[in-house]
Amino acid sequence: MTAFATSLLAWFDRHGRHDLPWQHPRDAYRVWLSEIMLQQTQVSTVIPYFQRFLARLPTLGDLAAADEDVVLALWSGLGYYRRARFLHRAAQLCAERHDGELPRDFDALAALPGIGRSTAGAILAQAYQLRFPILDGNVKRVLTRYHGIVGHPGEREVEKQLWLRADEHTPAKRTADYTQAIMDLGATVCVRTRPLCDTCPMRKTCVAHRDHLTAQLPTPKPAKAIPTRSTIMLVLRDATQRVLLQRRGAHGVWAGLWSLPEADDTDGAWREAQARARIDDALALTPFVHVFSHYRLQIQPLLFEGAAPRQAIADNDNQRWCAESELPSLGLPAPVRSLLLALPQSSEEPL
Known part of the structure; x- marks a missing residue:
């Protein structure tokens, strides 16, 4: 286990989020639903939607059998409705091809609509304790600053570097906790503006903190006028x-x-x-x-x-x-x- 993972897990045990609704129980359906809802949406916004969605569609089978209007009505207000349609279609494919369960095989899971590499890794790590790295927005920000990686994270070469770092730090043990921990660090400490570096467990070895680059990293996406x-x-x-x-x-x-x-x-x-x-x-x-x-x-x-x-x-x-x-x-x-x-x-x- 790298020193990064060791320090992060020690911080998580004391300061991480342990009472999120998708952590109890932390099964594949609940983890998957939370991951899709959390794409481009904050935890505080997602929680009531997550709870309402589960109250109506508590299992993957319920989701697969639901009418699309029901799914979209439960999603209404979260935005990015393509996520909801992909979620619904993926559930139907699981019912048709995977005995009504999310597959444990990475390739089969990542092939489902709306489930990319990072989401598949999060499901496998958190629900099944399998060692797969993740790279959502929070993780990109943490790793970019910690390693001092310059360049917009959406660029292919930069993202390639970030995946290598993500894999390097993901431990074989306590994978679920580590996955939650690095997301928590990005969401609560290594935030986009005014990061709380004084409370960060990585501050002594963080390149951005050492070189006073936290305001410059991650490198912003080139500005483009919005019509x-x-x-x-x-x-x-x-x-x-x-x-x-x-x-x-x-x-x-x-x-x-x-x-x-x-x-x-x-x-x-x-x-x-x-x-x-x-x-x-x-x-x-x-x-x-x-x-x-x-x-x-x-x-x-x-x-x-x-x-x-x-x-x-x-x-x-x-x-x-x-x-x-x-x-x-x-x-x-x-x-x-x-x-x-x-x-x-x-x-x-x-x-």
């Missing part, structure tokens, strides 16, 4: 307060989720609305911005109050008139859910 796009969301609400929803296509942002009809401009919005219902005035609600990883979306909601559904537009797998009480059971993008739950009871100024 802004705009859309008009149509809120068609009938006399019984139902709202028209439509399912988005299989590709692109919010793929497969229920959302609102959209248009590029006001004329298009009226045409889209009139094709679906008989309408009178449109009410411009407060515009807002939703930020994705690769662009900003400027959203202008238009409320068509008292819309009368056209008989030719019947509820189907891709379109439905939905009461507010039904919203919790549907997979909705978080900004759309917030918009619908905050709809005014009375009209604003008509266009």
Whole structure:
């Protein structure tokens, strides 16, 4: 066991996180679910989603048998919905090919949708106590600073170095604890800004601390301007307060989720609305911005109050008139859910 692993495990025994819900019990399904939820999401945010998800779908078999709408509804608000669809599909493949269990073989596990090298390693290490390294965002930051590795961690050569270091430090014993420990160190001490170096067990041998480079490492990704796009969301609400929803296509942002009809401009919005219902005035609600990883979306909601559904537009797998009480059971993008739950009871100024 390297000195790095020895020091880290000693720190973990005293200061690590031992009461996370996926640690009790630390079985493969719970570890897998937590790993997927924790991708690009903080622990404090994930915990209530994790608990709610398990309450509804407590086993891998339950997940495999669930309807996609149920899975997406439980995921709604976590974002990056492709993770949820991959999770669902991977569970179905486990039911079909692996006797309803996550495989212990690394190649078979990493071949499942949404499970890459690091996630597979985390599952095998934490659930099965097998010696596999991990390299999530927290681990990259710890190892980059500790070894003074310059270059953006997303670059192939830099990532190759990090994998070598990750493998070097992963011990054959207490692998599950070590895996949790290095993630905990990155999440609570070796944080992105203002790391708590004075409390770090690695400070005496850390290159970044020694050379005063903690603010420079990891090397940031080259800046790239984020474009802004705009859309008009149509809120068609009938006399019984139902709202028209439509399912988005299989590709692109919010793929497969229920959302609102959209248009590029006001004329298009009226045409889209009139094709679906008989309408009178449109009410411009407060515009807002939703930020994705690769662009900003400027959203202008238009409320068509008292819309009368056209008989030719019947509820189907891709379109439905939905009461507010039904919203919790549907997979909705978080900004759309917030918009619908905050709809005014009375009209604003008509266009």
